[in-house]
Amino acid sequence: MRVLLIISGGIAAYKSLELIRGLRRHGAQVRPILTKGGAQFVTPLSVSALAQEKVYDDLFSLTDESEIGHIRLARETDLVVVAPATADILAKMANGIADDLATTALLATDRPILVAPAMNSRMWAQASTMRNMELLKANGVMTVGPAHGELAEGEIGIGRMAEPADILAAIEAALGGPLTGVRALVTSGPTHEPIDPVRYIANRSSGKQGHAIAGACARLGAAVTLVSGPSNEADPPGVETVHVETARDMLDACLQALPVDVAICAAAVSDWRPAEAETQKIKKGRRTNATSPNLELVENPDILATLGARENDRPRLVIGFAAETDDVVAYAAAKLASKGCDWILANDVSPHTGTFGGDDNKVHLISRTADAPRIEEWPEASKVEVAARLAERIAETLGSAA
Numbered sequence: 001m002r003v004l005l006i007i008s009g010g011i012a013a014y015k016s017l018e019l020i021r022g023l024r025r026h027g028a029q030v031r032p033i034l035t036k037g038g039a040q041f042v043t044p045l046s047v048s049a050l051a052q053e054k055v056y057d058d059l060f061s062l063t064d065e066s067e068i069g070h071i072r073l074a075r076e077t078d079l080v081v082v083a084p085a086t087a088d089i090l091a092k093m094a095n096g097i098a099d100d101l102a103t104t105a106l107l108a109t110d111r112p113i114l115v116a117p118a119m120n121s122r123m124w125a126q127a128s129t130m131r132n133m134e135l136l137k138a139n140g141v142m143t144v145g146p147a148h149g150e151l152a153e154g155e156i157g158i159g160r161m162a163e164p165a166d167i168l169a170a171i172e173a174a175l176g177g178p179l180t181g182v183r184a185l186v187t188s189g190p191t192h193e194p195i196d197p198v199r200y201i202a203n204r205s206s207g208k209q210g211h212a213i214a215g216a217c218a219r220l221g222a223a224v225t226l227v228s229g230p231s232n233e234a235d236p237p238g239v240e241t242v243h244v245e246t247a248r249d250m251l252d253a254c255l256q257a258l259p260v261d262v263a264i265c266a267a268a269v270s271d272w273r274p275a276e277a278e279t280q281k282i283k284k285g286r287r288t289n290a291t292s293p294n295l296e297l298v299e300n301p302d303i304l305a306t307l308g309a310r311e312n313d314r315p316r317l318v319i320g321f322a323a324e325t326d327d328v329v330a331y332a333a334a335k336l337a338s339k340g341c342d343w344i345l346a347n348d349v350s351p352h353t354g355t356f357g358g359d360d361n362k363v364h365l366i367s368r369t370a371d372a373p374r375i376e377e378w379p380e381a382s383k384v385e386v387a388a389r390l391a392e393r394i395a396e397t398l399g400s401a402a
């Protein structure tokens with residue numbers, strides 16, 4: 001893997017040194033370009049020592065031009081990565097400006113480009129930056145981040161460069177994996193079903209498992225749409241995340257995402273919702289006869305069964321989760337048949353397991369076969385490991401069915 005890494009002039013440039021180390025550990029060849037601004041934040045010596053490569057920084061260098069030339073530099077790579085990507089370099093890229101080595105290489109390259117924007121949250125929210133990002137995305141430039149968190153100036157907001165591990169994952173995904181060309185839909189988190197404007201019915205799902213699956217599929221190269229109910233988990237890098245509240249919104253977003261090759265329904269969708277959501281807050285003691293409100297519940301749409309029963313655009317693989325507290329495997333096997341899906345991952349969510357909200361999961365994979373369902377017990381592992389194993393299994397299955 002060959003990466004042309006452009007380091008522009010943002011405070012996050014120090015994290016790019018860690019990115020270079022990560023890339024080298026993955027066996028990548030890294031050719032670094034430092035902008036003039038970038039060189040204010042990290043020294044060419046550090047970059048060069050870590051990359052074990054010469055640092056390129058001058059467009060009009062007679063020596064560099066005779067050795068490799070800016071056009072070859074731009075093309076003898078598998079991917080161009082800009083990390084950090086300043087507001088300035090993004091603006092230049094969006095407008096075809098080529099006034100130094102970095103921007104000229106970006107204009108001259110015929111390779112895919114991945115940018116990791118990093119800047120103050122106001123710079124990021126500026127209409128000009130947003131417009132530039134839209135243009136770049138429309139032109140096929142891939143992005144990772146920025147993340148929400150503490151910024152250099154001590155403010156909190158969106159603008160932090162994605163962590164080096166997330167950029168590495170995005171690089172791997174951009175360069176293709178066994179799920180390249182596969183479209184995946186993942187649902188995650190709980191749903192909130194309004195009782196009135198301030199109250200709702202919810203459940204204890206955290207979204208950790210679903211988000212990890214979306215990230216794992218993206219890392220293997222899939223184009224992933226994640227439909228997430230309210231969750232504290234960050235949007236996974238390289239994934240298009242759609243945020244929803246209710247089961248009905250989640251179903252709409254899933255149908256919008258079709259057609260896909262695989263649907264993984266990890267969300268804990270509320271089975272019921274209040275028949276009528278009050279438009280005003282229900283006041284204590286002010287109801288007729290001062291009785292407690294009587295909640296009438298109606299059934300929510302069944303997203304998994306809906307996807308499993310689609311006629312013309314049924315995903316090739318429909319995978320559900322069964323969160324049960326007793327007879328987990330038996331319930332899950334029954335669910336496989338009743339929901340018309342291909343696989344069910346059954347997990348025990350009894351309070352003593354700590355599965356809801358925890359970092360680990362113990363699952364059984366139950367798959368449909370011509371005869372009785374096949375049951376596979378997976379060892380207890382972190383949700384991230386379960387996600388990686390599932391993504392690999394999906395890749396094997398879709399690959400062998402292709």
Ligand SMILES: Cc1cc2nc3c(=O)[nH]c(=O)nc-3n(C[C@H](O)[C@H](O)[C@H](O)COP(=O)(O)O)c2cc1C
Nearest residue numbers: 008009010011012035037038086087088089118119
């Ligand atoms: C201390 C300091 C920190 C800066 N951090 C950022 C930053 O994080 N993101 C950004 O877009 N610009 C940042 N800038 C502004 C850029 O360095 C400036 O726009 C420069 O022209 C970028 O040049 P380049 O894009 O060619 O590297 C910072 C400037 C200073 C002085």
